[in-house]
Amino acid sequence: MLIKKGAEADIYLEPFRNVLHGAGQGKVMVKQRISKRYRIPEMDRQLRVSRTMLEAKLFSDAKRAGVPTPLVYEVDREDTRIVMEFIRGRQVKLILDSLNPGLRRKLCRLIGRYVARLHRAGIVHGDLTTSNMIFTDEGRIYFVDFGLGGYDSSIEARGVDLHLLRRALQSIHFRITDDAYRAVLSGYRREFGKGAGEVIKRAEEIGRRGRYIQKEARACR
């Protein structure tokens, strides 16, 4: 059953036994990267295959680093799809605004800690938004999409990650952005330890860099 038509992939929820083998119980999620007619075929294929393979590896490496992610059951290079554990819960995007401030900050701190764990493991997420995080009934947060992630330990890449998260908060949770981002940073600092300040500073710098400053830098050249 198609449950989400995303921008780059379709997400299906299927009975385990239909997709994998007859002995399995429950449901699985299937992430199928779809071909885009607007891209030339060479590029389309290359992007889909490399993103599928990379994402599967990121899921398991993130889990090893202590960030809850769905378990990967199968990776299909030909069909550019990943079969993975189905995480029951709600998108953080949908609940964050309505939570009481205390719980909201706690959640944001946890998100910050997870981002720090990814970074310490050499991973950058590349698409940190609250629609990619699932809040389960047990109160855990799962990172369920590594579609734009990668391996990069530079301050710049980590800074971009934090900057993107702040941008996502600004565009989706504009009423609580500052408070939420502060909590994210406090969790990040605590988990990352030494060097966190440098990344946070870089994230701010990236934000300021935006288009209009570049334009002037260019003008002065």
Add this chain to the structure above:
Amino acid sequence: MLCLGIEGTAHTFGIGIADSKGKILANVSRVYVPEQGGIHPREAARFHAVNARRVLDEALNVAGIELEDIDLVAFSQGPGLGPVLRTAATAARALAARLGIPIVGVNHCIAHIEIGRLTGRIHDPVTLYVSGGNTQIIAFDAGRYRIFGETLDIPVGNCLDVFAREAGLSHPGGPNVERLARRGRRYIQLPYAVKGMDMSFSGLMTEAVRRYRDGAHLPDVCFSLQETAFAALVEVTERALAHTEKKEVMLTGGVASNMRLRTMLELMADEHRVKFFVPPSEFCRDCGANIAWTGLLAYLHGVRQRLDDTEVRQRWRTDEVDVPWRGK
């Protein structure tokens, strides 16, 4: 009510005249073309100052009105190049003071969206605004135009122009790259940089120049450069569309004239069964009509400015602007 709008953010000095029904009575422009290299802000500003009077006379002439018929002056307050912005602002202040009429500063990026909404039967689009100075994916949400994605370094138009210059292609760079790209056959893999909702084009530009210098066939490089840069633009626009669940996509800005980009965006819009719209080309380019119409909208919805508040804002972000004419 008649509004005279003055555009001056980069190459173009333009004056447009609009009435409160949305009719554009005149839209006259002069475009500064650097003798070599990229835009030089002070020279562009000088060009604008020298041409201001002539553009004004021509606009009044086309509209068939006298200067005294104007009820409101609007100008591009930002974002843009400082000296150029100040020239347009000075002209606007002089007119407002001399005629004793109100003045309104307009955000250049938002003016591109509003003229699109005026000229197309679209109401609430996700806008891909691409030019030599800006690359943004914008959608209206909760009282503001919010930037859903933007370039982290150079604008896509600048990426194409600089590549063109480095490859020895003449002005205008973008259209020449497009012309050559049509003859390209072989796709050369170039760095594709979508980071979340943002994009980066400087690495792509550098690599394309490097490939060209290493002897790759120029049409192939142009083709690959376009395919790579545009795929990133369309991908982020698609993500914004999926995220906002809007039903319309608009393409505007100078790079909107590129037929390959139009085709790609149209294919994407088709897949999502949403409407795709490109404003008439004179409004995709920088021009005074955009400013005049948006200034009018602002004024009619209660925006008032004193002369002292008209200082230019070089880095005025799209999401900092109040847009009372769109409600909440």
